[in-house]
Amino acid sequence: MNKELKDSAPTDSEVILGILNNSESALKRLYTAYFPMILQLIINNNGDEDDAKDIYQEAIIVLYNKVKAGDFELTSKLKTYIYSICRRLWLKKLSHHNRYGGDIRDFQEFLPVDDEDVDHHSDRDIQFNKMESALRLLGEPCKTIMEDFYIHNRSMQDICERFGYTNADNAKTQKYKCLQRLKKLFFQQK
Amino acid sequence: MSDNQLLEVIERYLNGDMTAAERKEFELLRKENADVDEKVVEHQLFTNLLKQYAERVELESRLNAIHEEIDVHTLKEDLMVHPSWIVQLWRHHHSKISVAASVAIFAVLTGMFFAGYFANKEPGYEQLSNKLDRVEASTNQLNNKTNALAKQMGSKNHMRSPGNYRGSGFALSSNGYIVTNFHVVSGKFDSLYVQNADGDSYRAKLIYSAPQYDIAILKINDDSFENLPALPYNLKRSKSDVGEEVYAIGYSEGDSPVFDRGYVSSLNGYKSDSSEYRISIPVNPGNSGGPLINNKGSIIGVVSGKQTETEGASYAKKAGYLFKAIQNVPLDSLSGKLSLNNKNTLAGLSRVQQYKKMQKYVFMVKVY
Numbered sequence: 001m002n003k004e005l006k007d008s009a010p011t012d013s014e015v016i017l018g019i020l021n022n023s024e025s026a027l028k029r030l031y032t033a034y035f036p037m038i039l040q041l042i043i044n045n046n047g048d049e050d051d052a053k054d055i056y057q058e059a060i061i062v063l064y065n066k067v068k069a070g071d072f073e074l075t076s077k078l079k080t081y082i083y084s085i086c087r088r089l090w091l092k093k094l095s096h097h098n099r100y101g102g103d104i105r106d107f108q109e110f111l112p113v114d115d116e117d118v119d120h121h122s123d124r125d126i127q128f129n130k131m132e133s134a135l136r137l138l139g140e141p142c143k144t145i146m147e148d149f150y151i152h153n154r155s156m157q158d159i160c161e162r163f164g165y166t167n168a169d170n171a172k173t174q175k176y177k178c179l180q181r182l183k184k185l186f187f188q189q190k
Numbered sequence: 191m192s193d194n195q196l197l198e199v200i201e202r203y204l205n206g207d208m209t210a211a212e213r214k215e216f217e218l219l220r221k222e223n224a225d226v227d228e229k230v231v232e233h234q235l236f237t238n239l240l241k242q243y244a245e246r247v248e249l250e251s252r253l254n255a256i257h258e259e260i261d262v263h264t265l266k267e268d269l270m271v272h273p274s275w276i277v278q279l280w281r282h283h284h285s286k287i288s289v290a291a292s293v294a295i296f297a298v299l300t301g302m303f304f305a306g307y308f309a310n311k312e313p314g315y316e317q318l319s320n321k322l323d324r325v326e327a328s329t330n331q332l333n334n335k336t337n338a339l340a341k342q343m344g345s346k347n348h349m350r351s352p353g354n355y356r357g358s359g360f361a362l363s364s365n366g367y368i369v370t371n372f373h374v375v376s377g378k379f380d381s382l383y384v385q386n387a388d389g390d391s392y393r394a395k396l397i398y399s400a401p402q403y404d405i406a407i408l409k410i411n412d413d414s415f416e417n418l419p420a421l422p423y424n425l426k427r428s429k430s431d432v433g434e435e436v437y438a439i440g441y442s443e444g445d446s447p448v449f450d451r452g453y454v455s456s457l458n459g460y461k462s463d464s465s466e467y468r469i470s471i472p473v474n475p476g477n478s479g480g481p482l483i484n485n486k487g488s489i490i491g492v493v494s495g496k497q498t499e500t501e502g503a504s505y506a507k508k509a510g511y512l513f514k515a516i517q518n519v520p521l522d523s524l525s526g527k528l529s530l531n532n533k534n535t536l537a538g539l540s541r542v543q544q545y546k547k548m549q550k551y552v553f554m555v556k557v558y
Contacts, residue, residue, distance in 0.1 A: 024252070031256045039262065040269035049262045057253045064249060124242075131243040150237050151244040176194045183236060 009033040012078040019067040031060060034079060037108060038086045044105050046094065055093070059085040062121045076111055088113040134185035142178035149175060200230050204237075358440040358447070358480035359384060359408065360489070361551040362516070364418040365526045366392075366410035369512060370479030370555045371494050372399050375406045377557075384410060384553040387447050391556070397523050400515040403465060403507055404494050407515065408555070409525055421531040422547045423481075425509045426488035430454050430467065438471050438493050438506075439545070440480030441554040449545050450477075452504075459505040460495070466505040467491055473504045479555060482506040487536020487544050 010018070010029040018026020035056055042052035059082050066072040074081070087110050094104075135143050141163055148154040148162070156168050156175070165171040202208050203216050220227040280287065359370030368384055375382065375396055385391040392412035399406040430436070431454065438450045452471030459466020469482065473496055482491035491506035516528065536544045 027252065028256045031253060032260060035257075035260055036265050036269060039265055043266055043270055049266055053257055053262075057250065057257070060253060061246070061249060124246075127239055128243050128246055131239060146240070147244070150240045172198065173194060176197055179197070186236070 009079075012074055015078060016067055016072065016074070019064055027064075030078075031056075034082050037079070037083060040107050041083070041086060042090060044107070045090065047090065051090070051093070055086050055089050058089055058121065062117055065121070065124075066117065080109060080111060083108040084110040084113045085118065088115075088118055092118070130186055130189045133189065134182055137185050138178065138182050142174075142181060145175055145178050146182055196226070196229065197233070200233050203230070204234055356557045357476060357478035357555050358442075358493070359553045359555045360439075360479075360481040361418055361421060361553070362407070363527075363529055363531065364420055366394075366415055366417070367397070367526075367528050368394065368408045368410065368553055368555075369492060369515075370406050370408060371492060371507075372401050372404045372406045373494075374479045374555050375399065375408070375557060376401070379557045381558045382408065383556040383558070384408065385445070385556060386553055387549045389445055390414075394555075397525075398515070398519040400518060403511040403515050405492065405507060405512055405515040407519060407528075411525070418551065420533075421551060422535040423483065423487050423489055423551075424532050424534045425512060425530060426484065426490045427510055427513055429457065429508070429510070430484060430490045432457060434490075435485050436469055436471070436490065436506075437483045437485070437541075437545075438469075438473055438477055438480055439483070439548055439552045440473065440477030440493060441552075442474035442476035445554070447480075447549050447552050448477075454490075455503075463505075465511050466494065466507055469493075469504050469506050470502050471504050472502065476554075477504075480552060481548070483536075483544070483548070485541075487534055487539065487548070 010026060010033060015026055015030045017023075018030070035052075038056040038059070039049060039052040042055060043049065047055075062085055063072070063078075063082065076084075087104070087106070091104065135146070138146070145159060145163070148159055149156070156171055159165075159175070160168050160171045163171065163174075165174065199216065203213065208216065220230060357370055357374035359368045359374070361367065362369050376399075382394045382396060383391045384394045392410045392415045394408040395411045397407045397409045434454045436452055436454055438452070439447050440450075442448045442450075450471045450473065452469050454467050455470040456468035458464050459468050467482070467490070469491075471493075473493055477493045478495060480493045481489050482493050484490050488509075489512075490509050492509075492512060493504065493506045496504040516530065519528065536547060539547070
């Protein structure tokens with residue numbers, strides 16, 4: 001199994017280039033290459049496979065965002081970086097749930113993690129969670145209008161046709177109202 | 191300009207849909223009007239967040255899709271650190287093991303309760319029955335003995351009264367003179383008996399006593415007594431040496447003479463009594479009056495006592511004093527000639543042979 005993993009493990013630069021180029025296969029190879037390592041860490045430290053999945057995906061997202069943002073500097077092996085991030089995240093989660101016995105069983109070498117990365121990530125998570133519930137509360141058709149216009153960058157013309165608005169002005173008014181509501185819902189949350 | 195229209199302008203500005211002239215005009219407006227500027231910034235942040243949120247959702251769904259393809263269960267089995275089969279066994283089956291253990295303990299305790307209940311009783315019964323058997327057996331034995339004794343007493347004249355035996359003595363001559371310790375026969379008594387190794391008792395009487403040497407001479411005075419064969423031993427008049435091997439024969443243990451070995455440990459006895467040897471022989475009260483023999487079979491003394499405080503320190507009257515005592519016996523008190531034997535036929539015989547011959551001449555002295 002280990003041999004197989006090594007064979008399929010992409011080189012670190014492949015991964016970074018792949019992320020920058022939105023390569024699906026690179027992401028997949030990255031994901032499958034290091035998941036077993038994290039699964040091993042989590043399940044042998046009071047976690048289950050779902051915890052492993054959550055923690056690992058968070059770490060991948062942290063890496064992904066850092067690479068995308070262009071401020072990722074590879075100072076160690078990518079494997080070590082991912083392991084360290086996951087370790088840090090898992091320790092946080094364990095202590096949050098009071099499950100941390102003060103001792104963690106390690107399987108890889110690791111580096112001290114810059115808490116900034118992790119904290120930034122969790123701040124963003126909070127914002128995203130707010131956005132998610134705001135969108136849910138917004139309801140249709142506003143939600144789709146918002147998504148179409150702001151996320152999928154569709155033109156107002158398209159939106160008019162999809163929702164059967166008689167003229168673009170009506171659609172614009174509707175869009176404006178929807179945006180105002182969304183902002184209100186978003187900022188109301190604490 | 192309504193808010194609606196302003197938003198549209200901001201969006202056009204942010205999307206880069208404006209012409210250069212329009213753009214310049216709007217940037218001027220942003221500088222002048224802080225309110226507008228704030229709205230631009232806020233709108234930009236918010237729409238970016240919305241976009242990032244969408245990206246995140248999309249990324250997560252991609253990751254989930256990849257995750258679906260991984261056989262997590264098999265991986266988990268492989269990666270789980272298995273500490274050792276016994277811990278594993280415990281983790282997987284601890285409830286079952288606990289139940290099994292509890293049941294086992296309960297069963298054992300129950301079993302022990304019942305088994306123990308019987309086990310405690312049975313040996314008791316057994317012992318008791320054993321005891322009963324023994325008592326029965328000993329009663330039978332006793333009955334047999336009594337019967338045999340009664341028969342014996344009926345057929346023979348030998349007196350076999352239970353009596354207090356006090357010590358030992360040995361023959362001085364074949365016609366029944368016997369020497370013993372004075373302390374054996376001191377005090378008041380009704381009758382005096384001597385018993386040989388075969389268990390035959392003869393009435394005896396005290397002929398002479400020499401308390402200063404602790405020596406008494408008896409004479410068998412019984413019709414059933416037949417003269418002893420010629421004595422195999424003699425008395426050694428000269429002094430023995432320290433370290434010489436010596437033997438004692440005496441009735442220290444029941445009806446048969448006991449043979450003990452030791453050596454002369456001092457030429458002076460208790461409190462430097464020069465009439466005694468100190469000997470190192472484990473003697474017992476019944477030994478008093480018994481002969482002390484050297485390895486040639488000559489009598490060198492009469493065992494007389496032991497020190498209570500020193501282990502292994504015993505004393506024997508020197509044979510020379512026995513001589514003196516014999517010489518002092520008034521002739522008129524003799525009922526037969528007291529002729530000492532000067533021939534020693536024991537020398538050169540093995541210890542076993544010596545004892546075999548000697549034991550006939552050693553008597554138990556019983557006083558009533």
